[in-house]
Amino acid sequence: MTNADLPHTPECFSLWREVQDTRTRTRLGGFYYLLAWLLCWLFSAAPMAHLTLGLAGGALFTLLLAARLLHRPPEPDSEAELQRWLDRHWGIILLSSFCWGMTHAWVLLADGFEPARLIATLATVGFGTAMAFNFAMRRRRAVLAILLLYVPGLAALALSEGGSRAELVTLVFYLSYLLLALNRSHREYANMIALELQLLEQRQRMDTLSRTDGLTLLGNRYQFNNLFPAMCASAQRHGSELSLLLMDIDFFKRINDEHGHSTGDACLRAFGERMREFFRRDSDALLRLGGEEFGVLMPDTGMEQARQLAEQFREDLANRGFLLGDQHLPITASLGLGCFAEGDQGSAETFFKRVDDALYRAKAKGRDRLELAQG
Numbered sequence: 338m339t340n341a342d343l344p345h346t347p348e349c350f351s352l353w354r355e356v357q358d359t360r361t362r363t364r365l366g367g368f369y370y371l372l373a374w375l376l377c378w379l380f381s382a383a384p385m386a387h388l389t390l391g392l393a394g395g396a397l398f399t400l401l402l403a404a405r406l407l408h409r410p411p412e413p414d415s416e417a418e419l420q421r422w423l424d425r426h427w428g429i430i431l432l433s434s435f436c437w438g439m440t441h442a443w444v445l446l447a448d449g450f451e452p453a454r455l456i457a458t459l460a461t462v463g464f465g466t467a468m469a470f471n472f473a474m475r476r477r478r479a480v481l482a483i484l485l486l487y488v489p490g491l492a493a494l495a496l497s498e499g500g501s502r503a504e505l506v507t508l509v510f511y512l513s514y515l516l517l518a519l520n521r522s523h524r525e526y527a528n529m530i531a532l533e534l535q536l537l538e539q540r541q542r543m544d545t546l547s548r549t550d551g552l553t554l555l556g557n558r559y560q561f562n563n564l565f566p567a568m569c570a571s572a573q574r575h576g577s578e579l580s581l582l583l584m585d586i587d588f589f590k591r592i593n594d595e596h597g598h599s600t601g602d603a604c605l606r607a608f609g610e611r612m613r614e615f616f617r618r619d620s621d622a623l624l625r626l627g628g629e630e631f632g633v634l635m636p637d638t639g640m641e642q643a644r645q646l647a648e649q650f651r652e653d654l655a656n657r658g659f660l661l662g663d664q665h666l667p668i669t670a671s672l673g674l675g676c677f678a679e680g681d682q683g684s685a686e687t688f689f690k691r692v693d694d695a696l697y698r699a700k701a702k703g704r705d706r707l708e709l710a711q712g
């Protein structure tokens with residue numbers, strides 16, 4: 338899974354991570370329950386005398402194993418689906434724990450299973466330990482699972498006449514240790530997820546920053562270089578329209594020279610703001626391509642619609658200029674506009690060159706004008 342495929346909200350990311358961890362860690366557990374039962378049965382006094390029971394137990398734990406393996410995680414971007422998957426999967430885990438806990442108790446009490454008692458007890462200790470260290474993502478559920486594993490066996494030891502008190506006390510001691518260890522594992526897991534989240538957020542912030550022009554907060558050249566070929570390819574594939582508008586502020590050097598560099602910066606910021614007022618569709622990409630050159634990529638926008646927008650923008654700029662503090666700054670821009678066409682033969686470069694030529698003509702013909710790309 339690439340960085341781009343990761344869930345984008347922190348909630349989805351945490352749940353998705355928990356789903357991944359739960360799934361990887363439960364797979365093995367299913368096999369061990371089955372194995373533990375088979376060992377108890379095969380090492381009982383007379384396995385063949387309990388053939389039906391042995392096979393029934395085997396079928397039960399095979400079913401639980403299959404349920405774990407076949408329960409596939411959902412898409413990573415639906416919080417509700419992820420939560421539902423976790424709830425169902427924990428249902429399987431708790432049911433397995435309950436089944437094993439009862440099996441342990443039964444092995445401790447049943448005639449003919451005396452040789453398998455140690456195996457069953459060791460398996461319970463093992464499953465409880467695995468639960469405390471590997472399933473600490475959900476503390477309460479893990480506590481419940483450990484209790485389901487342990488309590489039936491403890492009850493059997495306490496209630497049976499021949500039950501070993503020493504074994505009972507040792508198991509209770511170990512149970513208390515497991516509950517403490519579970520608490521610590523839970524904190525460590527929560528810290529690890531928090532750290533991963535921080536890392537993910539930082540990566541996303543860096544990614545956004547690398548695509549954003551720091552002065553105007555429009556997309557930057559890097560963003561344009563990524564978007565433009567992709568949008569051209571998409572327009573060609575779907576037979577949709579794509580317009581590109583290039584704009585260059587006229588005599589910007591004079592603004593810097595006459596009013597200072599910081600006024601020049603404020604002017605560039607105001608230009609970005611004015612662009613946002615006019616090109617408002619969510620799908621429009623507003624960009625600062627460098628210096629005092631700007632661009633707008635307008636998907637699903639034909640030449641006439643884009644021309645009207647560009648002309649309105651140019652006129653408004655020429656009429657209103659910018660008000661920076663109490664200073665009015667008259668300003669104009671030259672514009673080149675084109676629509677991705679068959680003549681471009683699918684080449685983003687050819688398309689860009691046509692529009693750039695149009696911008697160059699607008700400058701050459703005296704500025705403060707819109708020129709349409711030819712061809």
Ligand SMILES: Nc1nc2c(ncn2[C@@H]2O[C@H](COP(=O)(O)OP(=O)(O)OP(=O)(O)O)[C@@H](O)[C@H]2O)c(=O)[nH]1
Nearest residue numbers: 585586587588589590591593598599601602628629
């Ligand atoms: N304040 C400021 N000025 C910048 C920035 N980037 C580029 N410039 C200035 O923009 C000016 C661009 O000048 P020219 O390329 O000669 O263009 P122009 O003066 O707008 O003239 P025409 O485009 O021919 O109308 C230069 O003086 C650059 O220093 C910036 O981020 N901030």
